[in-house]
Amino acid sequence: MPESPLLEGLNPQQRDAVSAGTGPHLILAGPGSGKTRVLTHRVAYLVQEMGVAPYRIMAVTFTNKAAREMQQRVERMLGGQELSGLSLGTFHALCARILRVEAENTPYTRDYVIFDTRDQLTAIKQAATQLNIDIKRFTPRSLLDGISAAKNEMLTPEVFADRVDSYFAEIVSRVYFAYQEILLGSNAMDFDDLLMQTVLLFQQYADVAAKYQRRYEHVLVDEFQDTNYAQYKLIHALAAPQNNLFAVGDPDQSIYAFRGADYRNVLRFQKDFPDARVILLEQNYRSTQTILDAATAVINVNTNRVPKRLFTGRGKGERIALYEAYDEDDEARHILNTILRLNEEGRYNPGECAIMYRTNAQSRPLEEAFRRAGVPYRLIGATRFYDRREIRDLLAYLRLIHNPDDSVSLERIINVPTRGIGERTLGELRAWAESIRLSPGRALLALLEGADAPFSPRSRRALEVFAGLLAHWQALAAAGRPPLPILDAVIDDTGLAAYLRDGSREGEDRWENVLSLRESAADYEHADLAEFLTQVALVSDVDVRDDNVDAPALLTLHSAKGLEFPVVFLCGLEEGTLPHLRSLEADAEGDPDALAEERRLLYVGITRAKDRLYLSYAFRRTRFGDSEPSLPSRFLQDVPPALLEGAPLAGASRAAQDSFARMTAWMDDLPRSHAARNTPSPPRFQPGMRVINPHFGEGVVIAARRYHDAEEVDVQFDRAGRKRIDGNFLEPLG
DNA sequence: TCTAACCAGATTTTT
DNA sequence: TCTGGTTAGA
Numbered sequence: 001m002p003e004s005p006l007l008e009g010l011n012p013q014q015r016d017a018v019s020a021g022t023g024p025h026l027i028l029a030g031p032g033s034g035k036t037r038v039l040t041h042r043v044a045y046l047v048q049e050m051g052v053a054p055y056r057i058m059a060v061t062f063t064n065k066a067a068r069e070m071q072q073r074v075e076r077m078l079g080g081q082e083l084s085g086l087s088l089g090t091f092h093a094l095c096a097r098i099l100r101v102e103a104e105n106t107p108y109t110r111d112y113v114i115f116d117t118r119d120q121l122t123a124i125k126q127a128a129t130q131l132n133i134d135i136k137r138f139t140p141r142s143l144l145d146g147i148s149a150a151k152n153e154m155l156t157p158e159v160f161a162d163r164v165d166s167y168f169a170e171i172v173s174r175v176y177f178a179y180q181e182i183l184l185g186s187n188a189m190d191f192d193d194l195l196m197q198t199v200l201l202f203q204q205y206a207d208v209a210a211k212y213q214r215r216y217e218h219v220l221v222d223e224f225q226d227t228n229y230a231q232y233k234l235i236h237a238l239a240a241p242q243n244n245l246f247a248v249g250d251p252d253q254s255i256y257a258f259r260g261a262d263y264r265n266v267l268r269f270q271k272d273f274p275d276a277r278v279i280l281l282e283q284n285y286r287s288t289q290t291i292l293d294a295a296t297a298v299i300n301v302n303t304n305r306v307p308k309r310l311f312t313g314r315g316k317g318e319r320i321a322l323y324e325a326y327d328e329d330d331e332a333r334h335i336l337n338t339i340l341r342l343n344e345e346g347r348y349n350p351g352e353c354a355i356m357y358r359t360n361a362q363s364r365p366l367e368e369a370f371r372r373a374g375v376p377y378r379l380i381g382a383t384r385f386y387d388r389r390e391i392r393d394l395l396a397y398l399r400l401i402h403n404p405d406d407s408v409s410l411e412r413i414i415n416v417p418t419r420g421i422g423e424r425t426l427g428e429l430r431a432w433a434e435s436i437r438l439s440p441g442r443a444l445l446a447l448l449e450g451a452d453a454p455f456s457p458r459s460r461r462a463l464e465v466f467a468g469l470l471a472h473w474q475a476l477a478a479a480g481r482p483p484l485p486i487l488d489a490v491i492d493d494t495g496l497a498a499y500l501r502d503g504s505r506e507g508e509d510r511w512e513n514v515l516s517l518r519e520s521a522a523d524y525e526h527a528d529l530a531e532f533l534t535q536v537a538l539v540s541d542v543d544v545r546d547d548n549v550d551a552p553a554l555l556t557l558h559s560a561k562g563l564e565f566p567v568v569f570l571c572g573l574e575e576g577t578l579p580h581l582r583s584l585e586a587d588a589e590g591d592p593d594a595l596a597e598e599r600r601l602l603y604v605g606i607t608r609a610k611d612r613l614y615l616s617y618a619f620r621r622t623r624f625g626d627s628e629p630s631l632p633s634r635f636l637q638d639v640p641p642a643l644l645e646g647a648p649l650a651g652a653s654r655a656a657q658d659s660f661a662r663m664t665a666w667m668d669d670l671p672r673s674h675a676a677r678n679t680p681s682p683p684r685f686q687p688g689m690r691v692i693n694p695h696f697g698e699g700v701v702i703a704a705r706r707y708h709d710a711e712e713v714d715v716q717f718d719r720a721g722r723k724r725i726d727g728n729f730l731e732p733l734g
Numbered sequence: 735t736c737t738a739a740c741c742a743g744a745t746t747t748t749t
Numbered sequence: 750t751c752t753g754g755t756t757a758g759a
Contacts, residue, residue, distance in 0.1 A: 063749075092749055117748085139744095191749060226749095258747060359746055361750090381748085415735095422735045538749070558747045580746060601747085624745075625750045740756080 006045050006077060010034075017279045018042050019049070020246070024239075024276035026224075026269055027248040030310050031295070031607035032286025032564065035248050039222050040070050042246060043086070044077040046218055055085030056217040058238065062226060064090060064539045066562065087216070091231050092191060093538050095198040098212070099189070100530070105205050106197055108187055111530065113399045114537035115183065115190045118392065119408050120144055123186075126408075127178035138171050146172035147179060151192035152228040152260030154199060185439060187405040192260075195230040202237045213240055223562070224249030224269075228260035232268060243273060252299050252308070255558060255601050257593065284310050284607075286564050288317025291613050294639045295606040301638055302596045320639070322646035323616040327627060328362070328572070331618050332369035333726065335569050338614065339552055340375070342567065348612075350375070351550035354565040356557050356605050358578040362571065363554050370552075373729040374695025380555035386536060390500055390510045391517055395536060397490045398483070401473045402529045404441030411440075417499040420462040428455055429463060445471060469493050483521040483532040491518075557605045568609035570602070573617040573633040578602060602635050615639075685713050690733040696720040698733065 007015045014034055017027050018041040029035045043059055046052040061067040067089045075083055087094060096114065103110035115123065124140040124147075146169070150160045157176045164170050183189065189197060202209035219239045221227065224247040227235075239245040247269060254263040270276060284292055292310045300307065325331035335355055342348040355366060363379060370377045385391060393416055396409035404410075415421045421429075432453050433443035444467045447453060447460070455463065472493070476486050491497060491514065500510045524532045553565070557578075572578060579587075579598035586594035606613060615636065620629045685691065685704040691713075692698050699717035704727065713730055716722050 090749060194749095255747075256749090259749080361745075364750090384748095418736070420735070424735080556747065582746065597747095622750090735759105737759085738757090740754100742752105742754085744752085745750095 004045065004049050006041055006048060010038075010041065011283060013279060013281050013283070014038050014041075017281070018045050020277065020279070022242065022244045024243045024245045024269070024273035025247070026266070026273075026276050026278045027246070027281060028266070028278060028306075028308075029248060029250055029281035030284060030308050031250065031253065031604070032284040032312075033281035034285060035250070035281065036066070036070070036222060036562065038281065039220055039246075039248050040073045041077070042220060043070070043088075044074045047074075047083070048078060052217060053085070054083045055087070056215065057220070058087040058094065058216045058218070059220040060091055060094065060222065060235070061089065062223040062562065064093065066222065067093075090538065091227075091234065092194050093534075095194040095234070096534050096538060098198055099194065099201070100534075102201055102205075102208055105201055105208055107184055108189060108197070111187060111403045113186070113188045113403045113406050113409070113533060114194070115186075115188045115408065116386075116537060117144075118387070119188070120190050122408050122412075123182045123188075124175060124179055127175050127182055130178055131174055133171060133175065138168070138175075142168075143172055143175050147176045148190075148192050149260060150176060151190075151196045152230050152262075154196060154230050154233060156196075156200075182407075185405065186407050187403050188408070192230070195228075195234060199230055199233045199237065202234075209237055212238055217242065218244045218246065220246040220248075222248050223253075225251050225254040225263045225266060226256045226261040227265050228262055229265070230260075232262070232265045236272065245269075245273070245276075251305060252302075252600055253561065253604050255561065255597060255604055257597050280308075282308060282310060284312040285314075286610050287312060287607060288314050288611060290317045290319060290643050291606060291609050294320055294613070294643050295603055297640055297643075298599060298606065298635055298638050299603040302599055304596075318612060319645040320613045320615060320643050322636070322644045323614065324632075324646075325616055325618040327618050327620050328365040328622060329369065331571055331616050332365045333728075334616065335366065335571065335614070336369045336373060336375065337728075338569075339567075340373075342612075348567050349550050350552050352566040353552040353569070354560070354563070354567070354608065355552060355554050355569040355571060356560050356608070357554075357570075357572050358557060358580055358601070359572075360556060362577070366554055366571075369726065372723070372726040374693050374723075374725070376549065376551040378549055378551050378553045380553055381559045385513070385516070388510070388513055390496075390513055394487065394490065394496070394514065394517060395533070397473075397494075398487065398529060399533060400441060400470065401477055401486065401490075402533060404445060404470070404474070405439040407440050410444075414466060417494060417496065419466060421459075421466065425455070425459040425462065428459060441470075477529055480528070482527065483524045483529055484518065486529065487518060487521050557601045560608050561604055564608050564610055566610045567612045567614070568605070569614040569616065570605045571616045572621070573602075573615055573636055574621060574630040575633055576623075576630060577621065578633055578635070599635060602633075615644075684727055684732065685730065691715060691730040692733050693717070693725060693730055696723060696725075699723075 004019070007018060010018060017038050027035070027038060039059070043057060046057055047054055059070065061070060071083065071088055075081060099106055099108070100110050121140045121144060124144050125135060128135050128138065128140065128143065155163070157173070157180050160176055161173045164173050183193065216238050219235050221235055235245060249266065251263045251266055254261060289312055292312055296310055323334055325334055339350055339353050342353070343350055357363065367377065367379065386395070393413055396412040399406050399409040400413065411426065414426065429440055429443065433440040436443060438446065444463060447464055448467050448471055453460065473486060473489055476489055496514070497511065500514065501507045521532060576584065578601065579595055583594035583598045617632045617636070618630060620627050685701050687701050687703055689701045690698065691701055696717045697719050699715040702714040702716055702722070704713040713725050713727050714722065715725055715730065
């Protein structure tokens with residue numbers, strides 16, 4: 001058989017997978033083994049060699065960004081052929097589309113909106129309040145987690161109620177009913193509903209299921225280890241009856257159990273499809289053997305897994321650097337200096353480096369260090385654009401226009417900017433709406449038609465003014481105007497610009513954000529509001545970051561999934577941070593899975609590195625605003641010392657850990673300077689000195705003080721204004 | 735009804 | 750340290 005050019009450059013295992021025939025296939029692959037590459041080639045192969053029409057293929061990726069990249073690569077592989085009709089995207093995006101099309105067979109209309117976590121919490125609070133449940137005792141977050149877990153397991157409120165086995169579950173169950181009522185009344189679905197409703201749709205309407213089964217001849221899934229039960233049911237349903245299912249994953253990289261991902265789907269797959277072919281990809285093309293050995297040593301401690309042997313053709317490589325920092329600032333400085341040094345030595349560009357941490361809060365000292373030094377960086381994912389107040393407000397307007405039943409959005413913005421509709425009037429509106437069995441939004445619109453309502457003249461006037469605006473915007477939407485002019489109408493009619501731009505620096509920032517939202521709305525010139533809103537709800541800005549800047553990336557271990565960098569720094573390797581305190585607590589309560597997942601998280605981090613890996617932990621770390629001593633992560637003890645260079649481990653044994661803890665307990669009471677290990681040197685900078693920084697240019701020193709082993713200097717720059725800078729990044733002039 | 739001040743509380747990860 | 754929620758006062 002003549003070989004397909006699509007198989008060129010692949011190893012035998014990869015070829016085997018790409019060119020596999022029909023039927024169920026499970027590809028179990030280690031990190032850096034070309035999983036995504038195999039999946040991409042497989043899609044191209046189906047089209048080119050097996051003659052499958054693109055619209056008969058569904059390929060599910062973990063992020064929207066991965067989907068975009070895959071689309072581009074496949075098209076390139078097929079010689080620029082346009083692959084329209086290919087169903088490529090995340091589970092959520094694909095489900096959102098199906099639910100829109102099949103709305104008449106669901107409890108929702110096609111104008112439904114998607115509730116994100118913030119909206120969900122608002123709705124949960126509402127539900128709990130209705131039920132007189134004390135949200136101090138049962139936090140909305142914990143209730144939401146309970147409901148979300150139920151939905152991921154495909155448990156409807158009724159089924160869940162039958163399984164209640166604890167007081168907490170009882171509370172969750174009651175809130176679940178009320179919460180679902182609120183969602184339905186608002187014509188809104190949360191993330192979990194998108195999946196669950198789609199599966200329910202298929203279960204309840206065999207003809208609908210059959211339609212999609214006929215359409216999708218091949219179903220491919222990436223990151224299979226991070227699917228939850230609902231997602232598994234979905235692909236199971238879609239792939240039937242031919243079961244041309246191609247699932248790619250690595251159970252050792254399962255890091256989303258907290259949100260319902262269930263690595264047991266791998267086992268389910270093998271049980272449900274006994275004839276499935278399992279193909280292993282074990283060769284690693286990414287990392288040096290040293291890095292792989294460290295990763296293997298860390299992950300091997302986990303029980304209940306299929307051992308994999310990872311090998312690479314890349315050679316041994318350099319040893320892994322371990323650094324014990326004094327505190328998080330010292331750690332940040334050390335990382336920054338290392339990146340600058342690697343750059344000066346001409347070994348790696350800043351853009352080839354990534355700094356990874358467990359929690360978003362850890363980015364702060366890093367950002368500060370970079371800012372002080374005037375070195376640019378790329379912060380990935382942290383404060384999410386769509387999470388900003390002004391953006392959420394504007395989107396709430398758009399959602400309300402699109403779907404007047406969305407009372408969470410209505411209540412969010414009915415008095416933003418303030419327009420005389422306070423808690424009292426709002427309460428009256430709610431009560432009246434309920435009495436005439438309309439959602440508050442629709443009741444509001446009915447007011448314009450002269451509906452009889454028990455409001456004071458003053459309240460009524462305020463409500464009517466707002467209703468008038470809403471009706472006006474809806475008319476724009478109904479006339480088919482694209483998102484941007486509608487958005488502009490909202491901005492103009494509400495006087496949002498004046499409201500936000502209050503003369504403060506933050507005000508200008510907020511306005512800038514509004515302008516960015518306008519920019520993204522401008523991309524939807526030929527789409528309607530529904531499409532724009534869906535996109536906004538399902539595409540995180542993690543997906544849209546700019547890769548083209550030559551600056552180090554700062555990101556959490558979770559968002560590092562699927563990425564690779566020549567140089568990786570893993571910081572904050574301490575007990576309580578990685579593994580996170582929550583998992584230690586869970587472990588103490590007898591749940592070993594939590595710790596195993598933390599370990600996998602570290603495994604993912606280590607295996608992102610191609611050439612150089614730097615590990616660090618701090619001797620003390622600031623938590624909740626004050627600084628406390630910390631212990632090196634237990635995971636560090638699993639890395640063979642022969643692979644490491646740098647600091648000896650302070651907590652090499654359990655006994656040592658205990659004595660370390662005792663020692664640091666009393667050190668905690670000493671002034672900081674006692675614990676600092678660097679002897680102070682005379683200050684280099686005095687007020688009035690002229691100095692220069694490569695990034696900010698020339699300036700004059702305002703003030704300077706010692707700060708551990710470095711100097712913190714306030715400088716008035718001639719052009720860049722006043723900055724606080726690490727003395728290491730200043731040179732005296734003259 | 736609105737604003738500002740205060741206080742308490744919480745801090746994992748994200749489609 | 751920050752955020753959010755509550756309360757008091759205008």
